[in-house]
Amino acid sequence: MRMTKKVKIFSAVALLFVLINGYLLLKDNDIIMKNYYINNVQFAVADYHEKVLETDAVVAAKQEHFIAAPVQSISEVLVTQGQSVSVLTELAIYKPEEAEREITRLETDRDAYENELLELERIVSDLQYESSNSSPSTATDSTTLGDNENWNLNLTLELGIEQNTPTAEGIAIIQRSIAETERQISILDSMISQLNNNNSLTTPVDGIIKEIVLEGDSIIFQIQSLEKKFVAYVEHEDWKEVEIGQQASVILNEGKEDELVIAGDVLEKQQIPARDSIAFNEMKKKDKVKQDDTVYEVSIEPTDLLTETPIGILVDAKITTFEANDSFQVNEDWLVKYEQDNSIDLIYTVGEDGKTRLEPVDLLFKHKAEIEQKEFMYGEPIAENINEEGIEEDAVVTEPRIRTVELEDSEKEDSAKDKDLEDTAVFTAPIAPQQIFIDGDEKNLFAPTFRPYPLRTFEWTYVNATWKDALWYLIK
Secondary structure (H helix, E strand, O other): OOOOHHHHHHHHHHHHHHHHHHHHHHOOOOOOOOOEEOOOEEEEOOEEEEEEEEEEEEEEEOOEEEEEEEHHHEEEEOOOOOOEEOOOOEEEEEOHHHHHHHHHHHHHHHHHHHHHHHHHHHHHHHHHHHHHOOOOOOOOOOOEOOOOOOOOOOHHHHHOOOOOOEHHHHHHHHHHHHHHHHHHHHHHHHHHHHHHHHOEEEOOOOEEEEEEEEEOOEEEEEEEEOOEEEEEEEOHHHHHHOOOOOEEEEEEOOOOOOOEEEEEEEEEEEEEEOOOOHHHHHHHHOOOOOOOOOOEEEEEEEOOOOOOOOOOOEEEEEEEEEEEEEEEEEEHHHEEOOOOOOOOEEEEEEOOOOEEEEEEEEEEEEEEEOOOOOOOOEOOOHHHHEEOOEEOOOOOEOOOOOEEEOOOOOOOOOOOOOOOOEEEEEEEOOOOOOEEEEOOOOOOOOOEEEEEOOOOOOOHHHOOOOHHHHHHHHHO
16 A cells, blocks of 8 residues: 555654654753663762872881091091991090090080070970961861961971971971980980090990091091881872871781781971982882982881891882771762862762762862772661671661662673772762762763662572572472
8 A cells, every 4th residue: 555645744753753752862861851770889888998108118227327526536436337336335535635625515516406405395386376276177287387476497498397388297397306306415415424434435326337437627427226217209299198197007028928017107208309318229229219200208117126127128118198987989980070160079879769969079089999899788877786696677678769670681780890990089978878879970860760680799698598498499
């Protein structure tokens, strides 16, 4: 039967109508509300997350002491380069007529250190007072060092503290200077005492004579302490995240039978680019830093003394630069922003009604990590609903907020996850208990969502039955 002209026109219009509606229905983010099949799902379970800086480091002496004396005042040197010395070991003998003059010079130096100590203690007191009266806008320290009429020391030149340094960090730097000044006063007291007793120049510490140098009119004994530290060299972006006191760990002899993991914390971070030193030269020899690289020295103090570990050994170091309790971690590209306001981070979630919505989040940091999928199954708090024998009878089962549909030939969606590290974002947010995150692909807000059944992968650990019971159930 031949089609009439009217039938052809009607068929064409109907086909066009179907095509237009199909396009509107199936195209991404159309104005027509539709159900979203969501594949990338993550249960919002708050956890502890940390950002870790992994870097190479080298074993170095914790301190290097410089003991100097006028060369014309010394009658005899009693030690040699490389020699081990202990506290009060005699380094040199003064000429009798020069000992009294040297005592006077050392007492003058001691008075100068005393004045410096008083000034540093006063500055710390002023900073602590200002910090306690400020209103920090963050969990750490929002105030910064600046010009103060009470400051008589040039902190930038003498201590390496810039005016925009956070107050807490500035206080820590000055307190280390206080400790070093107190140590110098103790050394001078010891030297003065020995000169009064037997006209000798002695070492105030246990260590090794690194070098004996004649410089101008002075003889200088360089003594490396037996206590060790670990020295790492980091680029500026990593250096900005390192703070004194952060937790760290170091692995000695990784992969070997005598592998040792040592805990510690950040002792110091230099503000001057690294230059020649034993540690820096060892890193260059091992091709861990380049001669022209601009890197900054970061020191890690171990909890163990490590007196028997030789200087120059290469180690692997980890510094925890950020810790976040009750935080969430998702793939970095799951976070989205409004085009109108690029400063706010948001994430798509599934609401109580099973529909999509956007929630604001407080981004803490980004790093590479493995996403661990954690699921909630029962009402909060989980710990109170579980005893030694299993789940209590009065535990409240959480109703799923994603509608599920069963597909006869559906493939398993929840396959084993790739263990490679991914670009992730860690954030906090006022997320409702047992919330669900979904990926950052653009979606219509308040659109219904669904996911193929089952929502969770089947696991035998959930089945309280023997293999014989399971087999009988399958064949009956």
